[in-house]
Amino acid sequence: GAVVSQHPSWVICKSGTSVKIECRSLDFQATTMFWYRQFPKQSLMLMATSNEGSKATYEQGVEKDKFLINHASLTLSTLTVTSAHPEDSSFYICSAPQPSGSSYNEQFFGPGTRLTVL
Amino acid sequence: QKEVEQDPGPLSVPEGAIVSLNCTYSNSAFQYFMWYRQYSRKGPELLMYTYSSGNKEDGRFTAQVDKSSKYISLFIRDSQPSDSATYLCAMAKTSYDKVIFGPGTSLSVIP
Numbered sequence: 001g002a003v004v005s006q007h008p009s010w011v012i013c014k015s016g017t018s019v020k021i022e023c024r025s026l027d028f029q030a031t032t033m034f035w036y037r038q039f040p041k042q043s044l045m046l047m048a049t050s051n052e053g054s055k056a057t058y059e060q061g062v063e064k065d066k067f068l069i070n071h072a073s074l075t076l077s078t079l080t081v082t083s084a085h086p087e088d089s090s091f092y093i094c095s096a097p098q099p100s101g102s103s104y105n106e107q108f109f110g111p112g113t114r115l116t117v118l
Numbered sequence: 119q120k121e122v123e124q125d126p127g128p129l130s131v132p133e134g135a136i137v138s139l140n141c142t143y144s145n146s147a148f149q150y151f152m153w154y155r156q157y158s159r160k161g162p163e164l165l166m167y168t169y170s171s172g173n174k175e176d177g178r179f180t181a182q183v184d185k186s187s188k189y190i191s192l193f194i195r196d197s198q199p200s201d202s203a204t205y206l207c208a209m210a211k212t213s214y215d216k217v218i219f220g221p222g223t224s225l226s227v228i229p
Contacts, residue, residue: 109161
């Protein structure tokens with residue numbers, strides 16, 4: 001199946017710094033990518049929808065100024081956590097749907113990025 | 119009321135048992151119903167998807183969707199220790215739409 005990569009796989013940063021996470025679709029183009037956050041022993045919560053060439057759409061309760069999303073190309077979306085705080089420590093996962101020729105466009109998930117803010 | 123509800127478990131079964139995992143949902147607009155498996159510290163992987171109501175079988179896995187009851191199920195036959203993971207039900211309104219996940223059920227299959 002299609003491959004979605006994320007970089008870095010884990011990052012530790014100091015409180016107040018900014019962290020950028022990359023999501024790449026390796027063998028297909030993705031006009032839309034989704035960013036999720038998962039706290040320990042909890043499910044994936046959608047943060048925002050990243051659209052190539054336009055502004056991202058944020059879910060209710062997600063601060064757009066804190067979680068900056070840039071869909072720079074058809075294969076790359078970035079999530080920047082600005083002025084990170086310990087409560088932002090989480091597992092961040094991106095996904096991208098790929099046309100499969102069937103009625104369902106399977107969403108392929110990246111391996112995730114574990115962020116720890118000290 | 120949450121959009122998607124799922125018993126978080128944990129669920130522990132002996133090897134070879136039949137496992138039943140279930141989810142309920144509230145939004146009748148959902149048309150695509152998926153089951154994902156997630157191992158610890160990994161991204162989720164798609165097991166099966168079903169469009170609208172009905173059953174779908176793939177090897178040891180069977181997915182059922184009852185839209186009238188807003189209830190979906192995943193059955194695992196002849197469960198194996200390698201099936202130990204968290205199982206997430208998920209739903210979407212269209213094939214390109216955002217996916218809404220249930221909270222996940224942690225499953226352990228004991229040898």
